Amino acid sequence: MNTSRTEAAPQAANVVFIHPWDKAAAGWNSHAAAIHEWLAEATAAMLGAARIGPGARVLDIAAGSGDQTLAIARCVGAHGHVLATDVSAAILALARDNARAADLHNIDTRVADAQTLGLEGAGFDAAVSRLGLMFCEAPLDALREARAALKPGGRFSALVFSQPQHNPCLGVLMNTALRHAGLPPRSPYAPGALMSLGEPGLLARLLHTAGFSGIEMRTIAAPFHWPTSRDYVDFVRTSGTPIMEILAPLPAAAQRAAWDDMAAQLKVFDTPGGWVGPNELLLCAAACPL
DSSP states (O other), rough: OGGOOOOOOOOOOOOOOOOTTHHHHHHHHHHHHHHHHHHHHHHHHHHHHHHHTOOOEEETTTTTTHHHHHHHHHHHHOOOOOOOOOSOOOHHHHHHHHHHTTTTOSSSEEEEEEOOOOTTTOOOEEEEEEEGGGGGHHHHHHHHHHHHEEEEEEEEEEEEEEGGGOOOOHHHHHHHHHHHHHHHOOOOTSSTTTTTSSTTTTHHHHHHTTTTEEEEEEEEEEEEEEESHHHHOOOHHHHOHHHHHHHHHHHHHHHHHHHHHHHHHGGEEEEEEEEEEEEEEEEEEEEOOO
């Protein structure tokens, strides 16, 4: 990996901007093994849908700490290349550390918002995004940026959360956080929300509007497996930026009460073998027209 090629947007002198996702970077990375296991099947399906193979140049959008980035790097091999982008400089720093630890040298990173990537004409063979696209306030802009970065015939694939009825744990987390924060309920399909792209037909329409062709959609069951509901809530408490941000203004005791409330409600998913939280993902695949 060539860390000298890491790029960031220019900042005003003596101004340090801490993005909300920076606060969750360490927590997300500390749970890397659990996240890898949770998303292993879905990640493999995403890479397969993007037709990533040896020698390919791949753009990883909203890469996080790089679990799927490492999988892509291994898939493309020494003659391929991966550019991992994320809005959080802190989480990309962890991605670079993880690449070094894995002895992978075909990864570069760039701090960039998915909605303003600035990679038009880069000619990537494929672009992917794992559980990042739904956080974009303007997902159509993000899709247009991804398409602009692809070569003609290049492939795009992404994973997002599907509909609320198939992701009840996310509903418990969000609704409980809002109630404890004294905030009104929000539509699960509000722009930038966890399940914003789960609205039936929406993602396919956005891909079409962005200029993609050969659009395919399918759902993938990806249940969470943890020893207890408390373990799952502890994961969210350190890694789930949307929930963390809602509760951040509350006093510490009020925050603890909210997390305890979530854990208690989520015990409904206890099983004899541990806690299993239902979760469903939506996988999209499309191509940049020739």
